[in-house]
Each structure stands twice: as C-alpha cells, then as structure tokens.
Amino acid sequence: MKGYNFAYLDEQTKRMLRRTLLKAVAIPGHQIPFGAREMPLPYGWGTGGIQVTAAVLGRADTLKVIDQGADDTTNAVSIRRFFARTAGVATTTRTASATIIQTRHRIPETTLTEAQIIVYQVPQPEPLYQLEPSRTETRRMHALADYGAMHVRLYEQVARYGQIAISYDYPVMVNGRHLMAPSPIPAFDNPKMHRMRALQLFGAGREKRIYAVPPYTAVVSLDFEDHPFRASRAAHVCALCGDRASYLDEVVTDDRGGRMFICSDTDHCASRRESAP
Amino acid sequence: MPADLLAHPGFADPVHDAQASFRAVLQALARPGTLWRVAPPADPPPPLAPAAAAVLLTLVDADAPVHLAGRFAALAPWVAFHTGSANAEPGAAAFVLSDALADFATLAAGTDEVPEASTTLILQVPALDGGPKLTLRGPGIETTRNFAPRGLPADFAARWAANRRLYPRGIDLVLCAGSTVAGLPRSIFIAESS
Structure with missing residues (x-):
C-alpha cells in the first residue's frame, strides 16, 4: 500500500x-x-x-x-x-x-x-x-x-x-x-x-x-486431584455438519425458543460438509 | 566511518531481509538446537559472519545498546552507522557480540520481577555442527535434541547449568556461523553426551 x-x-x-x-x-x-x-x-x-x-x-x-x-x-x-x-x-x-x-x-x-x-x-x-x-x-x-x-x-x-x-x-x-x-x-x-x-x-x-x-x-x-480439569462442550451435535466432538455455538433462530447448535470453527464445519458423501 | 568499513553495505532490502532474519532467530529460539538460515547482507565487514551481521541489523537500534567484544570492537563505527546503536559495557548492553563465550556473571541476567532485562549473547562460532555433542531438553523440544556446535568452551555444560539455575533470570544465546543461526534460550537444560 x-x-x-x-x-x-x-x-x-x-x-x-x-x-x-x-x-x-x-x-x-x-x-x-x-x-x-x-x-x-x-x-x-x-x-x-x-x-x-x-x-x-x-x-x-x-x-x-x-x-x-x-x-x-x-x-x-x-x-x-x-x-x-x-x-x-x-x-x-x-x-x-x-x-x-x-x-x-x-x-x-x-x-x-x-x-x-x-x-x-x-x-x-x-x-x-x-x-x-x-x-x-x-x-x-x-x-x-x-x-x-x-x-x-x-x-x-x-x-x-x-x-x-x-x-x-x-x-x-x-x-x-x-x-x-x-x-x-x-x-x-x-x-x-x-x-x-x-x-x-x-x-x-x-x-x-x-x-x-x-x-x-x-x-x-489448574485443577485439584479430586476435581480434575474437564474440557466441556454443549452436549449436542452440529446441526450443519453433524460433528459430535467440535466446540459448538448456540444460535437463537426465532423468538419462540427455537435454537440450533453449530460448529464455532467455520472452516472445520465447511470442510466436513464438503467432504461428506 | 573508516573507508574500509564504508565499503560493506547493510541489508540489500532492509524491510524484508530483517523480517526473514527475525523469523530465523525466532524459530531458532523457539526450537532450540535447530539451524535456520538468515537473509544476510552481501558483504559484511570481517571478521563478522553473515549471520551475526544479519542478527545485529535485525535487532539492534538506538533503544538496544550493544557491546562488541574483543576483535569485534573495531566494527563499532559500522554498527553505529547501520543501526544507530550506542556502544555499552557488557553488563548494561541488550546484546553482546562475541566469538568467545563470555563469563555469564559479567552480563545482565535480569531480576526476578523483570527477567527480560537481560543480555542476549550473540556468539559467533566456527560451525553449528561437528563439535562435541550436547543433548538439549526443555520448551521447544519434543523429547530431546542433539546439538553439536563448535567453538564452545569445554566446561560449557557446567556454565550453562549455572545459568539455568537462575531461571526465569538468565542469559539467552544466539549462535551464528556462516549464514545460519541456532538458539539456546535460558529455559532449556543441556547435558553433555558421549
């Protein structure tokens, strides 16, 4: 520039x-x-x-x-x-x-x-x-x-x-x-x-x-022996690519309590959908 | 500047050569004992190796005083002209350029609260391989890594152990030979191997 x-x-x-x-x-x-x-x-x-x-x-x-x-x-x-x-x-x-x-x-x-x-x-x-x-x-x-x-x-x-x-x-x-x-x-x-x-x-x-x-x-x-560190994620499946292990975002879809969970990593989600059969 | 030094230019492309050289030094310190090529100036003034010249031109400026030890002292006008850096005593310098491993006690090791206020030793050695084998472990190394630079003193491992005991205080080493650099940050452990 x-x-x-x-x-x-x-x-x-x-x-x-x-x-x-x-x-x-x-x-x-x-x-x-x-x-x-x-x-x-x-x-x-x-x-x-x-x-x-x-x-x-x-x-x-x-x-x-x-x-x-x-x-x-x-x-x-x-x-x-x-x-x-x-x-x-x-x-x-x-x-x-x-x-x-x-x-x-x-x-x-x-x-x-x-x-x-x-x-x-x-x-x-x-x-x-x-x-x-x-x-x-x-x-x-x-x-x-x-x-x-x-x-x-x-x-x-x-x-x-x-x-x-x-x-x-x-x-x-x-x-x-x-x-x-x-x-x-x-x-x-x-x-x-x-x-x-x-x-x-x-x-x-x-x-x-x-x-x-x-x-x-x-x-x-940091954690304790009797309270070990746990990596938590929403207990859902990505609504777009079906991944059960990725980190999910919760998206509100309407004003009647509708919501969906999708991968937070957009590249990961798109690659999975592209390579899906 | 003396005419014989004037004939030796700095980086051909100051912005991109400095960037490439910095990435080499960054990787060298992030992955101790691995060798990285810098983008050196075409014709550094003797006895300065191309890699050492590149490290100086990349990192030294008016905010980072440098000490040129031993036979490098004669290069002070060249370094001042190209970097704007002032000469400083070893204990007050951000960088010390030497071809002999300085007594770490004469350099700044930082304080417990400000361990980064320490000297980085730019050590010009004959070669970064073919010397006595050292075994490194610590951050940046998956398990252990062998590293065999030439030109280090026989008691290097013991002197390094004393430096490592100061952690997080301590001296970081950038070794230069030819157009190649390797790094020994204060965080790693070094053992002699037979």
Missing part, C-alpha cells in the same frame, strides 16, 4: 516488538511490557494481536484470521483485509493452508503443525487481575511463583458450586513455572495448547503486554 511501510508498522516499532517476542519465547508464559502503538482500529479489536502479526509477517506468509472460530465476522474480515492491503500477503480461511493464524478467542479444531504460528488477541493478559488489581503486586507474585490465591479461588468455586466454574480464560501453568491467561478461549481449547506443535504468541494492545509459548511446552490447566 502506497505511503505505508510493509505491514503498516515502521521498522523501529517492529524491532522493539521483535526483541520483546524473542524474550517472551525464552521465558514461556512470562508477560513482557512493550510500547503498544496506536493502531487504525480501537483497543479491544485485536490491536495487540495485529502488532504481533505485523512484526512476524513476511511476504511469503499466508494469513488466516478468526474471531470466535469464524472467518467471516467483522473483526476477522477487517484484520484480514488490513494485512492484505498493507502487506499484500495471501490470505486464506483454510486452517491447513495458513502459515500464520491470528485468533480471537478460539483455537482451530484442525491440529496445528510445526510450520505454523498462532497469534492470540488478548484483552487481559494478567491471570491474577481479578484477585489482585495492582500490577506491582502481581509482578512480585509471578516473581515468587506465589499462585496460592488462584488455587484458593478455584477451591472456593468447588465449595460453592461443587465444581470449578470457569468456562473461558481458564488459568494455566506454563512450563511448570508461570501462571498464564490463555486469553478468553473456551476451557474446551485449553488441552490443545499443551505441547502444541505450533509456536503460540500472545499480544495485548491496551494492556501493552506480549507473551509466548514455544512448541512442545507443557501447558497445564
């Missing part, structure tokens, strides 16, 4: 992001502050993920962007078009064809490969934020690996509800050392992060934090 550098950001900003990303990879799950720039879309629309993608993206890459699993929602379409215009890269909706996947709040159903990088958009990078609003304090808690408060929170839910009642942004331990917010992906997706073959990068624009999980790194959802 005329008048802009490749992938929108200037080179000095990219170097700052790149140095931060390398440190993030070296310390899995540790949040690192960075100088988030003002982007041509508001905070909360994926500015952190976009800046990470811009720092990583090259001419040969094929980019896929999903929003809650869907390739065709406003956020996903806007970001895909942003990079198609500012970087001229190829884009795709096929998970298997993408080299970089930027995601808001889902991990694709298709298993990712070593050749892929997944970039998460993160609204709140601090897993301890709801327990301790002070950054100074949470930084010290991370330094000391002082995560007892989070276990107490989970215990209180077991005591009150009989189970751990967190359905998304379910806290994880990374590499046995750092407590990490997996971004608001459903807890259903947490097991996919564990020893994933692809490199996982996380960008929080408003909160100005970057973190990462290298391939084959242990990512364990």
Whole structure:
C-alpha cells in the first residue's frame, strides 16, 4: 500500500516488538511490557494481536484470521483485509493452508503443525487481575511463583458450586513455572495448547503486554486431584455438519425458543460438509 | 566511518531481509538446537559472519545498546552507522557480540520481577555442527535434541547449568556461523553426551 511501510508498522516499532517476542519465547508464559502503538482500529479489536502479526509477517506468509472460530465476522474480515492491503500477503480461511493464524478467542479444531504460528488477541493478559488489581503486586507474585490465591479461588468455586466454574480464560501453568491467561478461549481449547506443535504468541494492545509459548511446552490447566480439569462442550451435535466432538455455538433462530447448535470453527464445519458423501 | 568499513553495505532490502532474519532467530529460539538460515547482507565487514551481521541489523537500534567484544570492537563505527546503536559495557548492553563465550556473571541476567532485562549473547562460532555433542531438553523440544556446535568452551555444560539455575533470570544465546543461526534460550537444560 502506497505511503505505508510493509505491514503498516515502521521498522523501529517492529524491532522493539521483535526483541520483546524473542524474550517472551525464552521465558514461556512470562508477560513482557512493550510500547503498544496506536493502531487504525480501537483497543479491544485485536490491536495487540495485529502488532504481533505485523512484526512476524513476511511476504511469503499466508494469513488466516478468526474471531470466535469464524472467518467471516467483522473483526476477522477487517484484520484480514488490513494485512492484505498493507502487506499484500495471501490470505486464506483454510486452517491447513495458513502459515500464520491470528485468533480471537478460539483455537482451530484442525491440529496445528510445526510450520505454523498462532497469534492470540488478548484483552487481559494478567491471570491474577481479578484477585489482585495492582500490577506491582502481581509482578512480585509471578516473581515468587506465589499462585496460592488462584488455587484458593478455584477451591472456593468447588465449595460453592461443587465444581470449578470457569468456562473461558481458564488459568494455566506454563512450563511448570508461570501462571498464564490463555486469553478468553473456551476451557474446551485449553488441552490443545499443551505441547502444541505450533509456536503460540500472545499480544495485548491496551494492556501493552506480549507473551509466548514455544512448541512442545507443557501447558497445564489448574485443577485439584479430586476435581480434575474437564474440557466441556454443549452436549449436542452440529446441526450443519453433524460433528459430535467440535466446540459448538448456540444460535437463537426465532423468538419462540427455537435454537440450533453449530460448529464455532467455520472452516472445520465447511470442510466436513464438503467432504461428506 | 573508516573507508574500509564504508565499503560493506547493510541489508540489500532492509524491510524484508530483517523480517526473514527475525523469523530465523525466532524459530531458532523457539526450537532450540535447530539451524535456520538468515537473509544476510552481501558483504559484511570481517571478521563478522553473515549471520551475526544479519542478527545485529535485525535487532539492534538506538533503544538496544550493544557491546562488541574483543576483535569485534573495531566494527563499532559500522554498527553505529547501520543501526544507530550506542556502544555499552557488557553488563548494561541488550546484546553482546562475541566469538568467545563470555563469563555469564559479567552480563545482565535480569531480576526476578523483570527477567527480560537481560543480555542476549550473540556468539559467533566456527560451525553449528561437528563439535562435541550436547543433548538439549526443555520448551521447544519434543523429547530431546542433539546439538553439536563448535567453538564452545569445554566446561560449557557446567556454565550453562549455572545459568539455568537462575531461571526465569538468565542469559539467552544466539549462535551464528556462516549464514545460519541456532538458539539456546535460558529455559532449556543441556547435558553433555558421549
């Protein structure tokens, strides 16, 4: 695009992001502050993920962007078009064809490969934020690996509800050392992060934090021996493709209580329907 | 800048060569012990290897002071001209370029609260294979991985173990030979294998 550098950001900003990303990879799950720039879309629309993608993206890459699993929602379409215009890269909706996947709040159903990088958009990078609003304090808690408060929170839910009642942004331990917010992906997706073959990068624009999980790194959802982590999904079958194992969205179809359940991952659902006999 | 350094240009295509080189370093640190080709400048000033030149041009700038150790000190005008980076003492530098493994204690290892405030050591070695075999395990490695760079000191495994004990503080290593890089992030464990 005329008048802009490749992938929108200037080179000095990219170097700052790149140095931060390398440190993030070296310390899995540790949040690192960075100088988030003002982007041509508001905070909360994926500015952190976009800046990470811009720092990583090259001419040969094929980019896929999903929003809650869907390739065709406003956020996903806007970001895909942003990079198609500012970087001229190829884009795709096929998970298997993408080299970089930027995601808001889902991990694709298709298993990712070593050749892929997944970039998460993160609204709140601090897993301890709801327990301790002070950054100074949470930084010290991370330094000391002082995560007892989070276990107490989970215990209180077991005591009150009989189970751990967190359905998304379910806290994880990374590499046995750092407590990490997996971004608001459903807890259903947490097991996919564990020893994933692809490199996982996380960008929080408003909160100005970057973190990462290298391939084959242990990512364990917090739980108790007598209340083990369970990845839950709606107990239904996709109304479009008939998948019994994928993560489902509930869609209200009328004002008389009508509803249907369909795959949240649109590419997964479409591929299944295409290959169905 | 001295005339002999002036003759050595930076990246032919600064934007895309830096991007390709960054991806190589990113993959190298994300998958420790694997070898990745950078997009180096055509004719880096001796004794700088193409990969080391590419790493400097990709990551160093006015916000990231660099220390050029030993015989690389003479390249300060070239680095300053192409990157705008100021020279710094090893303990205050974001990057240290060396061809001998520095004593880790002289470099910044960060603090418990800010472990990222650490030095990355860009180590130029004769080759990234054919040396004594090291066995790596940790993040980025499925089970274990063998890595055999040449040019590391005989007591490397013991010195690395001391660095690993500081985790999450510590030094990250980017090894460069020819046009190839490999990474040893602070998170991994290294054992000598016979």
